[in-house]
Amino acid sequence: MSKGRLLEEIMTQMHTTKQTEKQKQIVDAAIQIFAEKGYSNTSTAEIAKLAGVAEGTIFKHFGTKDKLLLSIIVPYIKEFxxxxxxxxxxxxxxxxxxxxxxxxxxxxxxxxxxxxxxxxxxxxxxxxxxxxxxxxxxxxxxxxxxxxxxxxxxxxxxxxxxxxxxxxxxxxxxxxxxxxxxxxxxxxxxxxxxxxxxxxxxxxxxxxxxxxxxxx
Missing domain, CATH: 1.10.357.10 (Tetracycline Repressor, domain 2)
Structure with a gap:
């Protein structure tokens, strides 16, 4: 899937759904680790551990690490x-x-x-x-x-x-x-x-x- 299509999907999802409590936990954990270690050096397993969820929960809610990153970045840029x-x-x-x-x-x-x-x-x-x-x-x-x-x-x-x-x-x-x-x-x-x-x-x-x- 192209980055452009991925961005469209995230933006569409933002307008049509609200984050669950688990999604919020994952996003908060991802922000903390991405800022500390960098996106490339962070694994979904580390995010899951900090968030207190199973690694499969990340894939269930976000699909990929790229998609998780965009779910953080898009709303931030839209608000900036x-x-x-x-x-x-x-x-x-x-x-x-x-x-x-x-x-x-x-x-x-x-x-x-x-x-x-x-x-x-x-x-x-x-x-x-x-x-x-x-x-x-x-x-x-x-x-x-x-x-x-x-x-x-x-x-x-x-x-x-x-x-x-x-x-x-x-x-x-x-x-x-x-x-x-x-x-x-x-x-x-x-x-x-x-x-x-x-x-x-x-x-x-x-x-x-x-x-x-x-x-x-």
Missing amino acids: FPVIAEEVMGQVMKNQLTTFEEFLRGLLQNRVAFITENREIFQVIIKEVIYKEEMKQELLPLLYENISSRLLRVIDAFKERGELINLPSEKILNMLLTFFGGFFVSRFVLLNKQTVSDEEIEDAIYFIVNDITKPK
């Missing part, structure tokens, strides 16, 4: 930006007094809090999926589609106010996404931090603002 995108970006569009700097601060603080609470899953995604070409082709478009249109609307709004430099909105979007990706991956994966300090967030804002906003 859309909720805060609607909330924060909606406020930006309505509040004409909000500056681009304030928008960045709210966005970064919210996402740092979210990743801090879901750090193990974030590490699984970065360590074991982003570097797998087949899964990358399936999952990155899902992430991009969730945030690109919302961010573009915000970028356009600030350009109309004259706050941002005169570059195509798509180029500014790509610059922001590249920076955000590097910021979160370096802190939570490469440096294995538990969270990110307010000082680091302010340094990041200073760097971005001085790159793409117009001098006052």
Whole structure:
């Protein structure tokens, strides 16, 4: 079965069924071991032992280890930006007094809090999926589609106010996404931090603002 078809099956299952208590136990155990040992170095037997279930129960509920991994990753990616995108970006569009700097601060603080609470899953995604070409082709478009249109609307709004430099909105979007990706991956994966300090967030804002906003 192709990765694309597998992804479709997981997403369909997510919309039509709820997890049983055993499924939740398996998923929680898988997240813990994947983050600690890596996806490739983890066996279903180890997951079953930690979850307190028979190994056959994993195959019964998830079919394969790939499918189990996707059952963790897909809902995480679907949640990663859309909720805060609607909330924060909606406020930006309505509040004409909000500056681009304030928008960045709210966005970064919210996402740092979210990743801090879901750090193990974030590490699984970065360590074991982003570097797998087949899964990358399936999952990155899902992430991009969730945030690109919302961010573009915000970028356009600030350009109309004259706050941002005169570059195509798509180029500014790509610059922001590249920076955000590097910021979160370096802190939570490469440096294995538990969270990110307010000082680091302010340094990041200073760097971005001085790159793409117009001098006052």
